[in-house]
Amino acid sequence: RQLVFxxxxxxxxxxxxNYLGALKKFVTLQDTYECIYCVVDLxxxxxxxxxxxxxxxxxxxxxxxxxxxxxxxxxxxxxxxRVPQHAELAWIFNCVAxxxxxxxxxxxxxxxxKDRENASLGLLAYPSLMAADIxxxxxxxVPVGEDQKQHLELTRDIAQKFNNDFSAxxxxxxxxxxxxxxxxxxxxxxxxxxxLIEGPATRVMSLRDGSKKMSKSDPSDLSRxxxxxxxxxxxxxxxxxxxxxxxxxxxxxxxxxRPEAENLIGIYAALADISREQVIAEFxxxxxxxxxxxxxxxxxATLEPIGKExxxxxxxxxxVDKVLRDGGERAAVIAEETMKKVREIVGLLAD
Ligand code: AQP
Numbered sequence: 001r002q003l004v005f006x007x008x009x010x011x012x013x014x015x016x017x018n019y020l021g022a023l024k025k026f027v028t029l030q031d032t033y034e035c036i037y038c039v040v041d042l043x044x045x046x047x048x049x050x051x052x053x054x055x056x057x058x059x060x061x062x063x064x065x066x067x068x069x070x071x072x073x074x075x076x077x078x079x080x081x082r083v084p085q086h087a088e089l090a091w092i093f094n095c096v097a098x099x100x101x102x103x104x105x106x107x108x109x110x111x112x113x114k115d116r117e118n119a120s121l122g123l124l125a126y127p128s129l130m131a132a133d134i135x136x137x138x139x140x141x142v143p144v145g146e147d148q149k150q151h152l153e154l155t156r157d158i159a160q161k162f163n164n165d166f167s168a169x170x171x172x173x174x175x176x177x178x179x180x181x182x183x184x185x186x187x188x189x190x191x192x193x194x195x196l197i198e199g200p201a202t203r204v205m206s207l208r209d210g211s212k213k214m215s216k217s218d219p220s221d222l223s224r225x226x227x228x229x230x231x232x233x234x235x236x237x238x239x240x241x242x243x244x245x246x247x248x249x250x251x252x253x254x255x256x257x258r259p260e261a262e263n264l265i266g267i268y269a270a271l272a273d274i275s276r277e278q279v280i281a282e283f284x285x286x287x288x289x290x291x292x293x294x295x296x297x298x299x300x301a302t303l304e305p306i307g308k309e310x311x312x313x314x315x316x317x318x319x320v321d322k323v324l325r326d327g328g329e330r331a332a333v334i335a336e337e338t339m340k341k342v343r344e345i346v347g348l349l350a351d
Contacts, residue, residue, distance in 0.1 A: 004029050004196075005139035007038035007080070010057035011047045014064050015224040016299070017204035017214035019306075020270045021145025025196065027069040029143060035075040036137055036331060037065055039324070042080045042087060043130070046111075046123040047217075059320045060310075064227055067309035072323045080133065082328030085335035089132035090125070092346060096162050097128050101154055107147070131155040135190045136335045143196040146203035147213060152195040163188030169345045189345060201270035207241040210259030225299060228307050235296040238264075243288045250284035252276060264288075264295060271298045 006026060008018060026037055039061040041054060051057070058079050065077055080086050102108060102124045112119035122129075130151050134142055135158075142152060160181075163170065166189070170176045176187035206212040206223040214224045225237055243260050255262040265283075268291075269276045283291045313320060343350045 001138075002033055002141060003137055003139045004033040004035040004141045004143065005038070005134050005137050006143050007040035007043070007133055008061050008064075009040050009044045009047070010054065010061045010079075011044045012057070012216040013226040013228060014061065015204075015214055015216060015226050016267065016303070017145065017201075017224070018216075019068070019227060019303070020199075020201035020204055020267065021147075022143060023064065023068045024270070025143040025199075026065070026075075029141075029196075030070060030075045033141065036139065036334075037070060037075055037077050038133060038331075039065075039079040040130075040133060043126060046120060046126050049120070056317075058324075059317055060314060062320050062324055063310050063313040064306075066313050066320075066323065067227075067306050072327060076327045076330045077323055078327030078331050079324050082324065083136075083332045083335050085136050085332065085339045086129065086132050088339060089136045089342060090129040092342065093128040093131050093135075093158050093162070094125055096165065097131075097154070097158050099124075101157065102127060105150060105154065107151065127151045127154045128158065131158045134193055135159055136338050137331070138191055138338060139193055140191050141194050141196050146197055149195055149197060152193065156192045159188070159190035159192055162190055166345050169347070173341070173344060175341050175345065189341070199270055200266040200276050204267060205259060205263040207237055207263075209242065210263050225303065227303060227310060229303070230307065231300045231304050234300050234303060235293075238292050238296040238299060241292070247285055247287050248283050248291055249280065251280060254284075261288075264291070268295050268298060271295075271302050 006022060008014070008022060014023070026035065029035055039058050041058050044051070044054065062077060062079070066072070070077055105127055108124060108126065111123055131154065134155055144152065170189045171187070175189050177189070177191070178185055178187055179191055181192065204214045206214050206218060207225070208220055208223040212218070218224060222237055222240055225234055229237070241260070241264065243264070244258055246258070248261060248265070249255055249258070255265065265276050265279050269279045283294070
């Protein structure tokens with residue numbers, strides 16, 4: 001059985017990186033796979049514990065899901081807090097995973113900064129909750145941006161260690177499923193989930209600095225295109241995007257050492273659903289002053305309708321809440337099926 005799971009935190013305005021790295025793929029996948037998409041509100045507590053508008057931010061991400069084309073008839077759409085099995089499984093994974101594994105995560109190192117002793121335990125354990133989000137549905141595929149690759153490797157490590165630690169109980173209860181590990185076929189309870197990190201824009205960079213990821217938390221609004229930006233703001237940000245003085249190269253090799261050019265070409269390719277080679281075939285040798293207006297037109301044509309639709313949906317919070325409540329009920333049924341077995345495997349007296 002193949003099942004897709006992914007989530008986004010309600011930690012601020014969604015941007016073009018979130019759209020190209022995650023959301024756009026969520027929409028495509030729902031036509032082929034059984035898909036579960038979550039607004040991971042529990043994760044967002046690791047960024048800001050006391051939120052004045054967590055509920056509204058949660059609704060805003062759900063509105064973005066719907067505005068981008070996720071269909072609650074096809075995909076399960078809900079927020080994490082409605083399904084407490086995520087947190088329950090995360091606790092068990094906290095006991096499976098090792099502190100050393102968490103300490104090595106680059107996201108933890110970046111977000112904790114120098115004063116690691118003072119970072120919250122939640123920030124350290126973030127990947128364990130993420131593994132629980134995915135594995136409570138025994139999801140096989142997770143569409144994410146490149147920045148989440150390391151967390152997905154850790155998810156596989158946790159699944160593998162759980163499968164090994166409890167192998168005798170899993171076999172005794174008959175809960176093992178055959179899976180391939182490299183050339184070998186092994187039996188385990190949790191699948192070794194595959195990340196889906198593909199296409200020309202798996203890591204969209206800041207428009208102000210080609211060495212930094214486009215991010216919700218960058219203090220400069222000019223560094224990112226928000227899904228809520230209007231046509232003027234989108235065009236202005238692309239016009240002001242940092243570039244070098246050379247014209248666009250005539251082949252991919254010419255992008256070497258030109259991160260800003262590489263970023264804009266990747267964005268164009270992803271928005272137009274073409275390869276970077278095709279973008280270069282069209283714009284190679286031309287100046288950024290030619291390329292930027294074409295990119296701005298494309299970005300406006302894609303994002304402006306999404307922004308409008310987000311505003312329309314957000315104006316009806318009761319509808320959004322209903323989608324999340326219904327989705328939560330459907331998700332909880334699957335999550336509880338897994339947790340019943342997990343409690344049994346671990347030997348918890350909870351029937
Ligand atoms: N720049 C990016 N390029 C491609 N994909 C990206 N993602 C995030 N930034 C980029 C992907 O978006 C999804 C949502 O991730 P999240 O809600 O966990 O947010 P994040 O990664 O914390 O997003 P930000 O903007 O980077 O937030 P801050 O500033 O708080 O760090 C994920 O699939 C992610 O890979």
